Amino acid sequence: MATPPGAGARPVFADDEHLASYYLLRRLDEGLGDKVAILYGARRYTYAEVADRARRFAELLLRADIRRGERVLLVLPDTPPFAWAFFGTLLRGAVVAMGNPEAPSSNIEYLVRYTRATAIVTVPKVADRLELAAAGLDELRRVWIVPETATGEDPEAPLGRSPLGVTGDRMARSALAEALTSTPPLSRKIAIHRDEPAMWLFTSGSTGEPKANIHTHRDYMFNTEVYAKGTVGYAQGDVTVSVPRLFFGYATGTNLMFPFAVGATTGLFSERPTPESVSQAIATYRATVVTNVPTMLGKLLDHDETERAAGEPGLDLASVRFSLSAGEALPGPLLDRWLARFASDVYDGIGSAEMFHIYASNRPGDVKVGSLGKVVEGYELRVLPEDADGPGATPCAPGEIGVLWVKGDSVSQGYFLDRDRSFKVFHGHWCRTGDLFRMDEEGYLYFAGRADDLLKVGGQWVAPVEVEECLMRHDAVRLAAVVGVEEDGLVKAHAYVELKTGIARPHAELERELQDFVRERLAKYKYPRAITFVDELPKNDRGKVDKKALRART
Numbered sequence: 332m333a334t335p336p337g338a339g340a341r342p343v344f345a346d347d348e349h350l351a352s353y354y355l356l357r358r359l360d361e362g363l364g365d366k367v368a369i370l371y372g373a374r375r376y377t378y379a380e381v382a383d384r385a386r387r388f389a390e391l392l393l394r395a396d397i398r399r400g401e402r403v404l405l406v407l408p409d410t411p412p413f414a415w416a417f418f419g420t421l422l423r424g425a426v427v428a429m430g431n432p433e434a435p436s437s438n439i440e441y442l443v444r445y446t447r448a449t450a451i452v453t454v455p456k457v458a459d460r461l462e463l464a465a466a467g468l469d470e471l472r473r474v475w476i477v478p479e480t481a482t483g484e485d486p487e488a489p490l491g492r493s494p495l496g497v498t499g500d501r502m503a504r505s506a507l508a509e510a511l512t513s514t515p516p517l518s519r520k521i522a523i524h525r526d527e528p529a530m531w532l533f534t535s536g537s538t539g540e541p542k543a544n545i546h547t548h549r550d551y552m553f554n555t556e557v558y559a560k561g562t563v564g565y566a567q568g569d570v571t572v573s574v575p576r577l578f579f580g581y582a583t584g585t586n587l588m589f590p591f592a593v594g595a596t597t598g599l600f601s602e603r604p605t606p607e608s609v610s611q612a613i614a615t616y617r618a619t620v621v622t623n624v625p626t627m628l629g630k631l632l633d634h635d636e637t638e639r640a641a642g643e644p645g646l647d648l649a650s651v652r653f654s655l656s657a658g659e660a661l662p663g664p665l666l667d668r669w670l671a672r673f674a675s676d677v678y679d680g681i682g683s684a685e686m687f688h689i690y691a692s693n694r695p696g697d698v699k700v701g702s703l704g705k706v707v708e709g710y711e712l713r714v715l716p717e718d719a720d721g722p723g724a725t726p727c728a729p730g731e732i733g734v735l736w737v738k739g740d741s742v743s744q745g746y747f748l749d750r751d752r753s754f755k756v757f758h759g760h761w762c763r764t765g766d767l768f769r770m771d772e773e774g775y776l777y778f779a780g781r782a783d784d785l786l787k788v789g790g791q792w793v794a795p796v797e798v799e800e801c802l803m804r805h806d807a808v809r810l811a812a813v814v815g816v817e818e819d820g821l822v823k824a825h826a827y828v829e830l831k832t833g834i835a836r837p838h839a840e841l842e843r844e845l846q847d848f849v850r851e852r853l854a855k856y857k858y859p860r861a862i863t864f865v866d867e868l869p870k871n872d873r874g875k876v877d878k879k880a881l882r883a884r885t
Contacts, residue, residue: 341709341740342556349523349548351389351422353555354591355382363594369411370570370598370616372483378594381414386516388419388507393517395473397450399424400528404448406430406439406457408601409577410486412477412507414587416452421548424523425450428531428543429578431872436460441540443468445747446531454479455490458504475507482600482612525549531747532580532684535871542752544684544743551588553740554688557709559589562694563653563678565620569595570650572612573622574604575874581657584688585622606634610646617650624874625661628654628677629809632668633832651675657682657689659875660778662800663701670700679703681776685762686710687741691776702775703768710739714770717782722761729772732779732794735764767794784878786815786822793824793857801849802826802859807834807841812868812876813859826859827881829868838864 364379403420450473487508531543573586598616602608639645661679680692693704714733727733745753767779780794795813802811810829842862849858869880
């Protein structure tokens, strides 16, 4: 078990502590077997029921000769089978990798080939697509299928058609629920070391194909102790709901691992996150902790305003203790709007797949609007010059922009099949994030963009995030994204803008007004030379604004 850290100390874990025990089996030892672990509509699953299914899946992997260290790829929606496949894989000593079931076929095929997955748990539509591409999936031996269900339907119901079959006498397909029913729980203990690989977490792929960070069991337990428990304060009575889907490490942590670590309850819904589906989940489950992203915070505010304008009561967030925000910068104007409407804090933080999760954050009793808060105890942060070739370089002065470096026990072992990039990012215990920040004299961090997003306009550097936040202070703007466009060999700032509901002014007039608005508040060379108004900014599968897609439009 973990030894709780004292002030300034790091948590210590036994050599044989692993994620299945830490997050799940220890809840049974604590007498929480009958406590509800998962809500799915009106369906409830206790910790004992999740543990039973996880043990059966671990035995299923063992009998299928899926070996420790091999990758099991979960390509699943947010339904209860995700939990037992996740913990069962870890209990077997295999390695979890995760993908988006709504991704294009080429993306999923890439994940299968890249991870060398020997088993997949997924839904019928993904299995069908993989079967068509099976000729190139050399390592894949077993595919277990779960039904796609609306929230509250039976995720263990018989499939509408038999998935049983063999592709090329190699890739066996079977229904997961039937296989678990006929397989006894794993009875023997598999010795798993805390420093064995446990999960592969993928980068967002904003500059190429996603790469996997290889993380050990210890990485996740460390961050859970210092961030989830020690910083934001997950508690046993919490019920969690998430906007990002479980395949994204941000949500795997906040809406599965963290609540399970304290004996809390996770509320799942399988539908696409919209203001309606998110607000319904919050109301149905009486959620106390909501994992969110800036884009959805804005949409929820707009939805609330529309409902109240129609004479409805608006959103009910009375049950919510706090919301979390990460994945992209939370603009100060948006947080101000939220806090003015709801008596519910938002703890904005910064993390990465390279470090598993959040390492700097706002927190209870310490929220500074516009900042990403302070370092999470147990981590160390330095803002260093862009040309620093190691963590020992002289830090930037307070208020000076530089690249953020982070040190902590959750650091990745490196990128799979990319040693050159690993050498640039990982420096022993340290990670060079590539994110630009300034740190004030009190230790609060302020995001200034990605180092590779900076635009050189008229010979001077422009941070897109600064222009975006300025645009969002205008009463007509809900969301903005700025990218660089090259014209006649010169780079110019181009803004894409979502307007708030009900704004019907001519775009040419509004474009000039927004340009003047920026010129009056920032250095004149920073204003966007062109503005395109869009109904909705494109998002990647992590919920972030997809600037790669925006650049492709110009």
